[in-house]
Amino acid sequence: xxxxxxxxxxxxxxxxxxxxxxxxxxxxxxxxxxxxxxxxxxxxxxxxxxxxxxxxxxxxxxxxxxxxxxxxxxxxxxxxxxxxxxxxxxxxxxxxxxxxxxxxxxxxxxxxxx
Amino acid sequence: xxxxxxxxxxxxxxxxxxxxxxxxxxxxxxxxxxxxxxxxxxxxxxxxxxxxxxxxxxxxxxxxxxxxxxxxxxxxxxxxxxxxxxxxxxxxxxxxxxxxxxxxxxxxxxxxxxxxx
Numbered sequence: 001x002x003x004x005x006x007x008x009x010x011x012x013x014x015x016x017x018x019x020x021x022x023x024x025x026x027x028x029x030x031x032x033x034x035x036x037x038x039x040x041x042x043x044x045x046x047x048x049x050x051x052x053x054x055x056x057x058x059x060x061x062x063x064x065x066x067x068x069x070x071x072x073x074x075x076x077x078x079x080x081x082x083x084x085x086x087x088x089x090x091x092x093x094x095x096x097x098x099x100x101x102x103x104x105x106x107x108x109x110x111x112x113x114x
Numbered sequence: 115x116x117x118x119x120x121x122x123x124x125x126x127x128x129x130x131x132x133x134x135x136x137x138x139x140x141x142x143x144x145x146x147x148x149x150x151x152x153x154x155x156x157x158x159x160x161x162x163x164x165x166x167x168x169x170x171x172x173x174x175x176x177x178x179x180x181x182x183x184x185x186x187x188x189x190x191x192x193x194x195x196x197x198x199x200x201x202x203x204x205x206x207x208x209x210x211x212x213x214x215x216x217x218x219x220x221x222x223x224x225x226x227x228x229x230x231x
Binding site: 004040041042043044045088090092098099100102103104105106107108 | 118123146147151156157159160161164166205210217220222223
């Protein structure tokens with residue numbers, strides 16, 4: 001079955017540590033996205049990528065980095081510069097990056113700070 | 115600037131009750147898209163419906179129905195005869211499509227619906 005796989009489901013970060021969240025899709029979608037969800041809040045866009053080897057900052061990109069070396073993969077690194085990383089992170093994809101396209105989501109990664 | 119407001123933070127109903135989730139949006143564009151997504155306890159958001167700004171017809175899908183009213187900038191979602199499996203967080207979202215890749219998708223803060231047996 002096609003879908004989006006995020007791993008790990010739970011992740012803990014120590015002070016000053018970088019951590020990487022994995023996102024893989026087999027839907028053959030061109031566009032991929034990373035969203036951050038805080039309790040009682042909507043989703044906020046961190047980064048998005050329309051094609052391989054290209055990505056753009058979203059609304060809250062500071063303290064995060066991404067890469068898009070393969071169509072199927074869009075890993076997110078939470079760097080030590082992100083001072084408040086505790087949140088639920090959702091990866092999504094869509095066919096092209098267009099306003100009318102529905103998003104397909106992974107099951108998320110809960111990141112917590114030790 | 116576009117904005118989506120879901121004023122109901124939490125709603126609790128008893129099974130078989132009807133429930134309406136409110137969504138009010140703000141946009142300056144004439145072409146836009148509205149979405150509803152469901153987030154069950156498992157975490158992933160599931161697409162429910164998309165409506166473009168030129169189509170004001172209401173839609174019914176089984177126990178789900180949507181009421182789009184441009185005059186009041188609202189896109190409300192009604193679940194008829196609610197079931198425990200409907201318990202989830204529901205998000206309304208707005209996308210302004212300006213052509214190419216120049217668009218922005220804005221989510222509301224979500225409504226937590228709890229359906230009690």
